[in-house]
Amino acid sequence: MKEIERKFLVKGEFKSFAYQVIPILQGYLSSLPERTVRVRLYGERAYLTIKGISDAKGVSRFEWEKEISPEEARELMKICEPGVIDKSRYLIRVDAHLYEVDEFHGDNTGLILAEIELLSENEVFVKPEWLGEEVTGNPCYYNSFLVKCPYTKWMDK
């Protein structure tokens, strides 16, 4: 499966538009962009996800995912790379699309990212007013980079 995603910073109040909020904890068995292996606790559920490298535009990326038990996820997290991503995901519908807005905690406090998944690279979608600058394909905003280089340690913000 290829996923087509676009990613944006968030510049305004968005929380009141959410119909659900999900706590997420995730660690990496491999944080290399060429072969990312992620363990994620997503609310009451858990997943193992493997992603390949993005294409040149950073929009389309090979993705493989299997649901695992939360106990398995917790066991696997023990052997993950140091640093775990802790965030709250707000689900917001805007017209026909779903925005996933991640508010980061811990070492990434202050960072809020919105992501939208599209069926094709040319698909039209509505940008709500709280949506900020697009950062699709910018590796600094990959969660796998934020593990090693968290937002609160960035110099140039």
Added chain:
Amino acid sequence: MKEIERKFLVKGEFKSFAYQVIPILQGYLSSLPERTVRVRLYGERAYLTIKGISDAKGVSRFEWEKEISPEEARELMKICEPGVIDKSRYLIRVDAHLYEVDEFHGDNTGLILAEIELLSENEVFVKPEWLGEEVTGNPCYYNSFLVKCPYTKWMDK
């Protein structure tokens, strides 16, 4: 699950003792010993396996495994680290135990390794006469190392 394994070189004729031979192809999404993520085609089946680091003696190691489809394995192999392990596994019963004897091909031709899985670290087992020197815990014989540093390139053999 913790696995307790001991690993040996093979010094004599062993093939006639095998009751089954299975072709194996395996690649690594992460070959770090702290968090190995392996994709394996095993005969007609396929598995994703994650292993943690060994204890000090190199005998006991955290292991997690899920069966996946051969098609998924082939997709995942495309994004694995360069180099794939190609070997034939001979299954040999010796008294109550199973020896898995791997004859390597490709860049690891010439290398033959036997492995036995035990229920406890002190379990007694029979060593058949074709069994050579023990190499348990020697990282040079990890498959994840053989990907990067194959046997035919070793200087000191």
